[in-house]
Amino acid sequence: MRHHRAVVTGAAGFLGTLLARRLLAGPVPLDGGPPAPVDELVLLDLAPPAPDLAADPRTTVLTGSLAEVLDRVPDVDAVFHLAGVVSGAAEADFDLGMATNLDATRAVLERARAQARPPLLVFTSSLAVFGADPAGPALGTVDDDTLPRPQSSYGVQKFIGEQLVADYTRKGFLRGRSVRLMTVSVRPGRPNAAASSFLSSILREPLAGQRATCPVPPDTPVALSSPPRTLEGILRAAAVAEAAWGSRTAMNLPSITTTPREMVEALDRVTGRDTGRLVDWIPDPAIAAIVGTWPARFTTDRAAALGLRPDDAVDDLIRHHLAASGEPPR
Numbered sequence: 001m002r003h004h005r006a007v008v009t010g011a012a013g014f015l016g017t018l019l020a021r022r023l024l025a026g027p028v029p030l031d032g033g034p035p036a037p038v039d040e041l042v043l044l045d046l047a048p049p050a051p052d053l054a055a056d057p058r059t060t061v062l063t064g065s066l067a068e069v070l071d072r073v074p075d076v077d078a079v080f081h082l083a084g085v086v087s088g089a090a091e092a093d094f095d096l097g098m099a100t101n102l103d104a105t106r107a108v109l110e111r112a113r114a115q116a117r118p119p120l121l122v123f124t125s126s127l128a129v130f131g132a133d134p135a136g137p138a139l140g141t142v143d144d145d146t147l148p149r150p151q152s153s154y155g156v157q158k159f160i161g162e163q164l165v166a167d168y169t170r171k172g173f174l175r176g177r178s179v180r181l182m183t184v185s186v187r188p189g190r191p192n193a194a195a196s197s198f199l200s201s202i203l204r205e206p207l208a209g210q211r212a213t214c215p216v217p218p219d220t221p222v223a224l225s226s227p228p229r230t231l232e233g234i235l236r237a238a239a240v241a242e243a244a245w246g247s248r249t250a251m252n253l254p255s256i257t258t259t260p261r262e263m264v265e266a267l268d269r270v271t272g273r274d275t276g277r278l279v280d281w282i283p284d285p286a287i288a289a290i291v292g293t294w295p296a297r298f299t300t301d302r303a304a305a306l307g308l309r310p311d312d313a314v315d316d317l318i319r320h321h322l323a324a325s326g327e328p329p330r
Contacts, residue, residue: 010083011043032241215284221296
């Protein structure tokens with residue numbers, strides 16, 4: 001029986017952890033082939049992975065920067081490149097963003113190019129590649145052919161990454177698929193440096209009986225996707241055959257359009273109490289300036305053709321989080 005060997009960069013992160021667990025949980029298809037188990041999974045990150053992943057005999061853990069560990073990665077069937085510096089951090093530290101989101105991505109592509117057989121490579125890009133050009137018209141609904149116009153360093157770095165994946169694929173160095181992730185909510189844990197971090201915290205913290213701050217106006221439109229739907233999109237990109245994948249252009253994953261006000265109202269519906277009172281509305285112009293350039297309305301026909309669909313409502317995002325945490329709302 002065929003087995004897969006794969007590598008996940010950013011394996012200590014939230015999505016990297018979910019992906020690694022899914023790859024180890026059961027057979028997965030790659031590039032149109034039949035499902036097969038992953039019998040070796042290489043996990044790369046600056047921090048060690050979750051204890052259950054580190055203890056699995058099928059995993060090899062490489063801790064350090066990609067520049068330090070890539071030469072120790074064996075040839076694999078599939079590369080899932082999730083590692084990167086998040087939006088707010090990339091905007092605050094230009095050099096860090098360039099080194100991590102651009103230079104390290106090219107290093108990953110070069111390691112894939114060096115393999116005896118070109119691997120499948122899935123690159124996670126972002127909706128931040130789109131933005132409202134200050135000298136152009138307002139950004140409306142984004143579809144599969146909308147021209148990216150990033151308005152942040154993070155968005156520029158991700159868009160360049162997409163183009164590199166497409167060109168390495170064109171040259172036959174690898175078989176690349178780039179997927180543009182929407183803002184993932186609800187993420188567990190504590191807020192991170194992402195400009196969109198509040199879109200998890202204004203749900204997560206009140207559910208735990210804690211206060212949270214929303215730094216943008218209540219009616220700011222945003223595009224969200226739950227962790228299960230996001231993971232589904234990443235795995236589907238790896239699973240389909242080249243003919244089904246189609247264009248080398250990055251694919252937008254499905255999302256729901258909502259606002260912070262609607263998210264807080266959903267909190268009250270799901271919990272049956274005034275949980276939304278724990279959200280403080282305190283403007284942060286720096287965060288609003290980044291998030292305000294991102295699109296919130298998408299038409300994702302290409303993803304739909306691959307069987308991908310968005311969550312039905314914000315209420316589902318909250319229920320997903322409650323089910324994953326195993327704790328009832330307070």
